[in-house]
Amino acid sequence: MTYVDSYAPGIPCWVDVACHDAAAGKEFYSELFGWSSVDDEDGFATFLxxxxxxxxxxxxxxxxxPSWNVYIAVRDVDASVATVKANGGTLIAGPGxxxxxxxGAACADPQxxxxxxWQARDHIGARITRVPGTWYWSDLVTPDIPRAAAFYTAVFGWSVRGADPSGSTGAVAMLGQQGVAGFSPLPPGSAPGPYWSVTFQVADVDATAEKATKLGASVAVAPMDVPNVGRFAAIAAPGRETFSILRPLA
Structure with a gap:
């Protein structure tokens, strides 16, 4: 178990889910992951x-x-928005x-x-990691990994390990010696992309997938072993947003 007190600029720091039915979403995720929740203002809630x-x-x-969304820590939101624009991205909302x-500011990459x-003040992001029921990893699922890698490298100072010029294989974004995110090719016939996917750590992938179906979800990718990573499955929640679950090897 790791308690987190700060995030360096360039590191993904938070995830949230946008739901059409907030009450149903809170019930589903609380049951699935053992979370409690605190209601904020304007229909927002924080899972604990x-x-x-x-x-x-x-x-x-x-x-x-409906979708899960990824926040990336920055030192200065306004300056980072300028960098996003200078590298072909667009501003969707904010800064505010x-x-x-x-x-914060919502942006889109060039694809x-x-x-x-996210420029943190009182809310730095996820405060606990590396234990079942916590956010573990995020991947950008994209049709053009080299183009995406160039953008995120320019904006966040990432380096990219394992990128293939054809974009047919995944890659890992590094900040110094730390792996911070992944790039995955967009599978043929999948949901429109690109999009950021989120993965949560669980103690038992098969049991969690079964529990999710009993709560009204469906299994998008059946439990499978991923070499050198762990056991993995993808879930489509009752609200139609997707996420992944993983029991990592270490």
């Missing part, structure tokens, strides 16, 4: 594990599909202050992958 924030939930904007929690820049 061991009394510490692990993820958030909010209402879907009109005309958007969210109470005393921090300053349309949506992310949020």
């Amino acid at each position: 594990l061991d009394g510490r924030p692990v993820a958030g939930l909010g209402p879907c904007q009109k005309g958007t599909r 202050d969210i109470l005393n929690l921090g300053r 349309g992958g949506v992310l949020t820049l």
Whole structure:
């Protein structure tokens, strides 16, 4: 178990889910992962594990599909927005202050992958990791990994390990010696992309997938062993957003 007190700029720090039915979403995730929740303002909620924030939930904007969203820590949101624009990305919303929690801006990379820049104040992000029921990893699922890697490297100072010029294989984004995110090719016939996917650590992938189906979800990718990674499955929640679960090898 790791308690987190800060995130360096360039490291993904938070995830939240946009739902059409917030009450149903809170019930599903609380049952699945053993989370409690605290209601915030305007339909938002914070999920807690061991009394510490692990993820958030909010209402879907009109005309958007339910999804999990990734926040990346930055030192200065306004300066980072300028860098996003200079490298072919676009600003969707913000920058703006969210109470005393921090300053954020929703952006899209040049291919349309949506992310949020987060300049923390009172809310730094997920405060507990590396234990079942916590967010473990995020991947950008994209049709053009080399193009995406160039953008994120320019904006966040990442280096990319394992990138194939054809974009047919995945890659890992590094910040110094730390792996911080992944790039995965968009499978043929999959949901429109690009999009950020999120993975949660669990103690038993098969049992968690079975529990998810009993709670009204469906299994998008059946439990499978991924070499050198762990046991993995992908879930489509009752609200139609997707996420992954993983029991890592170490």
